[in-house]
Structures are given as structure tokens and as C-alpha cells.
Amino acid sequence: xxxxxxxxxxxxxxxxxxxxxxxRGPTGRNTPMxxxxxxxxxxxxxxxxxxxxxxxxxxxxxSAVLLRAGQVVDGVEIARSRRGRSTDRDLARGPARLAQxxxxxxxxxxxxxxxxxxxxxxxxxxxxDPARVRSGPRVGVASASDVPWRFWIDGDPxxxxxxxxxxxxxxxx
DNA sequence: AGTTTGATCGTCT
DNA sequence: GACGATCAAACTC
Numbered sequence: 001x002x003x004x005x006x007x008x009x010x011x012x013x014x015x016x017x018x019x020x021x022x023x024r025g026p027t028g029r030n031t032p033m034x035x036x037x038x039x040x041x042x043x044x045x046x047x048x049x050x051x052x053x054x055x056x057x058x059x060x061x062x063s064a065v066l067l068r069a070g071q072v073v074d075g076v077e078i079a080r081s082r083r084g085r086s087t088d089r090d091l092a093r094g095p096a097r098l099a100q101x102x103x104x105x106x107x108x109x110x111x112x113x114x115x116x117x118x119x120x121x122x123x124x125x126x127x128x129d130p131a132r133v134r135s136g137p138r139v140g141v142a143s144a145s146d147v148p149w150r151f152w153i154d155g156d157p158x159x160x161x162x163x164x165x166x167x168x169x170x171x172x173x
Numbered sequence: 174a175g176t177t178t179g180a181t182c183g184t185c186t
Numbered sequence: 187g188a189c190g191a192t193c194a195a196a197c198t199c
């Protein structure tokens with residue numbers, strides 16, 4: 001199947017981005033972030049969701065791009081079979097949804113995206129008019145909400161519209 | 174239709 | 187032991 005990415009978020013490296021998993025340096029989970037560019041970094045969160053990132057800087061730098069949303073342009077049936085009932089628009093609308101639609105999970109963590117040897121392949125699609133690319137604060141991130149490192153294609157229906165970071169709300173005693 | 178809350182577990186302190 | 191780069195379902199208006 002094929003998905004056209006329409007929304008992403010950038011995450012910096014060690015010490016330069018409090019919101020990044022790599023901020024505190026290498027750990028067991030974020031190891032792939034320190035790998036070569038074009039590496040897939042898939043992490044598990046909230047006890048039930050996978051999110052996919054693409055590393056984009058030389059080894060050791062650990063900056064990456066979170067794939068936040070995409071539009072299923074081919075293989076809708078496959079995506080639907082993985083995601084269950086959902087509108088076409090919602091199949092990959094959101095980080096965890098996108099990962100699920102692509103069938104990415106822990107097994108895909110650390111695999112290459114550019115040489116075709118991994119479960120997924122990243123390739124350049126049709127150019128997008130720069131005027132339609134917008135940027136703003138990242139979603140679901142507690143810190144550094146003033147850094148406009150979220151980018152999306154304006155007007156695209158598959159772009160996720162989500163609330164800001166919600167403080168934890170586990171029923172206190 | 175809009176808003177709020179519950180689910181669920183790996184990873185880090 | 188606590189929290190998290192979220193989603194979906196339930197409830198209220």
C-alpha cells in the first residue's frame with residue numbers, strides 16, 4: 001500500500017530539544033535515533049500505540065521527524081483491514097493511526113527506509129507547493145510548545161487536528 | 174456535534 | 187513507581 005505523508009513534526013537531538021526522546025542522550029529505546037539517516041524509529045507509547053519516525057541527521061545527532069499523518073493513496077483495503085472500520089480520511093490521520101495503517105510496530109524499529117530492505121520504503125512523491133506548507137507548534141508535547149516544528153499541508157483533509165498537550169489525568173486518590 | 178475520560182504497558186528515574 | 191510525541195468510546199448539550 002502507499003501513503004502520502006501530509007503532516008510531520010521535527011525533533012531535535014541531545015540537549016537541544018526537551019521534547020525529543022533523544023534529549024537526554026541514548027537510551028535503550030531511542031537507539032535507532034542515533035543511527036544513520038533514513039532509519040525508521042518506531043516507539044511504543046500510551047501502552048497501546050506505535051508511532052513512526054524517520055531519522056534525518058548523521059549518526060550521533062539523533063534528530064528525527066515524526067510522521068504524524070498521511071493520506072492512503074493506494075491499497076485502501078489493506079489499510080482498512082489493519083485499522084478496522086474507519087473513514088478513508090481517518091485511516092492514517094494521526095501518528096499511531098498512520099503506523100498502524102502501514103503495519104509498523106516494534107519489529108520495524110531500526111530498519112532502513114531507503115534501500116528497500118526494510119518493511120517500509122520512503123520515497124519522494126509529487127512536489128508540494130511551498131505556499132501550502134504551514135508550520136506551527138507541535139501536538140501532544142508538554143515542553144517547547146513555542147517551537148513551531150510541526151509542518152503540514154494546508155487544506156489537506158488527512159491532516160490531524162488535535163488538541164494541545166493534555167496534562168495527565170489519572171484519578172488521584 | 175463537541176467534550177471528556179478510560180485504556181494499557183514499556184521505558185526511564 | 188510514574189508517565190507518555192495517542193486513540194476511540196461514552197456522555198452531555
